[in-house]
Amino acid sequence: MPKTNGGKKKKKTPKTTLVGISKKTKKAVPPKQLTFTASKCPFPGGKDFADVAAERKRLALPAAGSNSDTSTVAKLKIDGKSYYGVNSSNQNPKTPITLTANAQTKTHAEAEVVQKAINDGKKGKADSVEMWVDRDACSSCGIYNGIGSLARELGAKEIIVHSPSGTHVFTPPTSIPRAKKPKPLGLLVIKKKGK
Numbered sequence: 001m002p003k004t005n006g007g008k009k010k011k012k013t014p015k016t017t018l019v020g021i022s023k024k025t026k027k028a029v030p031p032k033q034l035t036f037t038a039s040k041c042p043f044p045g046g047k048d049f050a051d052v053a054a055e056r057k058r059l060a061l062p063a064a065g066s067n068s069d070t071s072t073v074a075k076l077k078i079d080g081k082s083y084y085g086v087n088s089s090n091q092n093p094k095t096p097i098t099l100t101a102n103a104q105t106k107t108h109a110e111a112e113v114v115q116k117a118i119n120d121g122k123k124g125k126a127d128s129v130e131m132w133v134d135r136d137a138c139s140s141c142g143i144y145n146g147i148g149s150l151a152r153e154l155g156a157k158e159i160i161v162h163s164p165s166g167t168h169v170f171t172p173p174t175s176i177p178r179a180k181k182p183k184p185l186g187l188l189v190i191k192k193k194g195k
């Protein structure tokens with residue numbers, strides 16, 4: 001018999017965990033499950049994106065999205081302060097990345113800006129942190145949740161990333177239970193009968 005709830009439709013609450021590891025499949029949540037919560041096209045409006053564009057200009061990089069553009073610039077706001085980052089090939093001098101994330105993410109603008117905030121003592125200063133990036137997250141940062149690792153390193157519960165395709169929320173990765181290691185043959189214990 002179907003359940004009745006008085007004809008009222010239950011309001012769906014929007015999901016906030018958008019990138020990470022699926023509890024059901026233990027696999028990284030693909031990008032199609034990302035939820036877009038802000039304007040689909042943040043360019044050229046918005047003071048923060050204007051700041052990102054200004055930082056790009058300061059670094060003498062071509063305009064974001066132009067044919068000659070191969071760089072990424074990011075801005076992070078935390079605890080009343082703003083930080084800027086760029087991919088490692090455009091860092092001069094290079095920022096030593098001591099935080100833990102996947103190897104690709106560590107060379108990207110998202111990591112530099114978080115590293116700068118950590119170096120400035122901002123770790124654990126906010127649960128929710130906002131970032132503006134003038135290129136969509138690569139798969140290492142996005143699908144594989146490198147930005148979630150950055151949230152963890154920053155001591156934050158989430159990093160809200162605004163990028164050309166919209167806004168995405170990244171949360172620290174949940175641990176995946178590892179497959180049991182097969183026992184090396186040499187360590188097999190053969191029980192003798194009678195013992």
Ligand SMILES: [Zn+2]
Binds near residue numbers: 105108140141142
């Ligand atoms: Zn990336």
